[in-house]
Amino acid sequence: MNKELVINAEEQEVKIALLEEGKLLELHREVFNKKFSVGDIYLGVVKKISYGLNAAIIDIGYSKGAFLHYNDLGFQIEKMLSLIIQKKNSFLIKKENRSSIEKILYPGQKILVQISKEPISNKGPKLTAKLCIPGRNLVLIPFSEKISISKKIKNTKEKSRLISCIKKIQPKEFGILIRTAASSKKEQVFKKELFFLIKKWKIILSNLIKLPPVRVLSESSKTSCLLRDTFNNDFKSIYCNNRFLCQEIRSYLSLIAPEKTSIIKHYKGDIPIFEKYGIEKQIKNFLGKNVPLANGAYLVIEHTEALHVIDVNSGMINHIKKYCTESERIDTMLKVNLLAATEIARQLRLRDMGGIIIVDFIDMSEPYQRKKLYEHLKEKMKNDRAKHQILPPNEFGLVQFTRHRVRPELKANHHDKKFKESPIVYIHHLEFILETLVKDKFHKGIQLHIHTFVAAYLKKGFPSIQHKWLFKYKKWIKIIPRDSFKYTEYKIFNKNKEVVSSSFKRN
16 A cells, blocks of 8 residues: 655644545644644643542643543552652552542642543543553553553564563563554664653653643644654655655654655645645545545435434446346445445544444345445454444444544535625736736746636636736736635735735635
8 A cells, every 4th residue: 555645834734644545544734832632741630520420620721621530540540649749658549449539539639631532522621641652662651560562463472572672671660562563673772762752751750840730741743643653664755845844754754764764755836735636626525525436326424413424325326237137236236335335434534533423334135245344344444543343234234333533523614605796806806916916026926826716717718817917917927726715715926935915715
């Protein structure tokens, strides 16, 4: 599988697209200076105890209280609380008193917590007191002494070798989880990474003197996290339109895979990077309510407060083989379902859908077909990093998922409306702006970025409106179509790629 990473750095955020064989598989957004991201560690204060839920509401500085359930305290809670008040064995919890959260925590108490789920909708962040500091090959777990290993490492000899290596270098009062990427790595690599992770833990300790609520450790940038968790030999290219971000990626890649730094390429083209690699078009096509499949069938995806519903619709395929036999019809329906299952697995990752998901596949009467569909679905979901569970098709032909979501779900905003004013009035408005800029000697090499349909209208025929502008202003104005723009949205750039004029997104 060939994978590519396309990174679009804008003024306020960075957008990261993961492509597999050219198809958009994951889309991530990182807002600059964003707080309350998954993995961030905070020194919080217990705000109140929710006795009915056996949980505590923690103040970490968010507008709404963050949620910490009893099950997320972990066995190491006593050591952690003792560390915060800086007195060894001063906070002893008797085993018989560990049955409920109010016997462990109390309002006003300081506690170290890590965000396990970002704020979604009207809910605050979800927290855990089971702290971990992840690296590429190892995960450092404070207040523990256990060594565990990824289940994806199957080779018994390799498992024994890795555990033996880690036992030699394991620091006291720290547990270590050996990740899949550690397979075949040498002890020296682990030593180097362990030193880096312990350095992060020391940063946390130095921040404990601050007044809570306060963030004591930030998770790495989204780009670094994605490379840390997913990078392998399948990655063939990394394109980025920002020179400084390219340097940051090269620096990080030189640590985890120095032989792969040559795949990083700084994109300098005039066409926006997401337009160049067809990502904007895929976002419009595959993030709407109706998702097309290659054979004419399509998915209908509905979102509700309680669950997500996906319906598989055969579409025009019913009319393609009008006089087919019963066995051909059954095989066709299986093919449609298998294709739909592949796309559904991609959609779950792309949108980061979570909670309960119900899929209504096309009815299949044969048990072997239902089994084949179920096995195919499990195979396609195998690479999904989010925790998930899939149940076999029930008697109604429905397949039920549960999938753990840690960030707000990704949705496309498809609200393009037609012009409220006359197109001629809009073109006159553009001409007025362009004429003003052309007369200014400081603005050279002007580029007009505009909606695809409007760009086609300006370029149509001979002489086109674009040619008329050339005759009128004695300067060629380059027009660049933008799939992501609204009808009346535009941006005008100079030769230094600086925005010299732009519109608001008007509906």
